[in-house]
Amino acid sequence: MTVRVQHEDFDLTTELARLRIGRPETGAVVAFVGTVREMNATGVVSSMELEHYRGMTEAALEAIAAEASRRWLLIDILVVHRIGWLRGCDRIVLTAVAARHRGEALAACEFVMDHLSTRVPFLKNEVNQDRVQSLC
Amino acid sequence: MHIQLRFFASLREALGLSSDTVTVPDSATTAHDVLAVLRARGGVWAEALADASRFRVAVDQRLGTIDSPVHNGAEVAFFPPVTGG
Numbered sequence: 001m002t003v004r005v006q007h008e009d010f011d012l013t014t015e016l017a018r019l020r021i022g023r024p025e026t027g028a029v030v031a032f033v034g035t036v037r038e039m040n041a042t043g044v045v046s047s048m049e050l051e052h053y054r055g056m057t058e059a060a061l062e063a064i065a066a067e068a069s070r071r072w073l074l075i076d077i078l079v080v081h082r083i084g085w086l087r088g089c090d091r092i093v094l095t096a097v098a099a100r101h102r103g104e105a106l107a108a109c110e111f112v113m114d115h116l117s118t119r120v121p122f123l124k125n126e127v128n129q130d131r132v133q134s135l136c
Numbered sequence: 137m138h139i140q141l142r143f144f145a146s147l148r149e150a151l152g153l154s155s156d157t158v159t160v161p162d163s164a165t166t167a168h169d170v171l172a173v174l175r176a177r178g179g180v181w182a183e184a185l186a187d188a189s190r191f192r193v194a195v196d197q198r199l200g201t202i203d204s205p206v207h208n209g210a211e212v213a214f215f216p217p218v219t220g221g
Contacts, residue, residue: 051144051145053142053144053194053197053213053215055197056194056197056198056199056213059197059198060199117218118218119199119218120218121144121192121194121199121213121215121218122218123144123145123215123216123218124145124216125145125146
């Protein structure tokens with residue numbers, strides 16, 4: 001079980017390969033990637049600064065991952081959440097779950113995201129309507 | 137008793153500080169009692185903290201409510217609703 005809060009972007013392929021290494025019994029890896037939504041359709045992309053409550057954030061993420069591990073038969077869970085300035089299309093969160101079978105992995109991934117969005121203190125600090133090009 | 141305070145995001149901006157310490161009566165038992173002392177400071181404190189439905193409360197880094205118990209030395213944090221998606 002790994003929980004990381006970081007400024008830098010993450011690479012999905014690298015993260016999933018790391019999750020799978022040394023776990024030959026893994027038959028399913030479910031990954032959810034959350035991205036920053038564009039706020040309007042005019043090409044103007046909002047940027048926001050995401051801050052968090054250091055200490056409480058990590059503890060809350062670990063508690064959710066631990067709860068998922070109790071509910072389902074899982075091999076590993078990874079949660080990576082970014083903080084700092086983010087623009088439209090930026091990756092913001094990755095939740096990846098490895099299990100023997102897809103049912104457990106799918107259910108656990110949804111469970112982690114549902115609780116992450118309500119119980120973990122990531123806070124939108126500021127929103128700028130910058131006239132910057134969409135990143136995607 | 138003494139309470140360590142933490143404020144985040146728009147609440148921190150409104151109050152103009154990210155942390156503080158407050159002395160509350162020993163009879164205080166919940167985060168609501170701490171809130172009452174803060175509101176009594178008046179001005180931006182009364183204004184920003186007026187509506188408890190507009191912010192979340194954590195005690196000792198655990199998500200709670202204004203009814204959560206507090207103790208001497210507790211860390212009580214107030215922040216806007218969390219970002220979710």
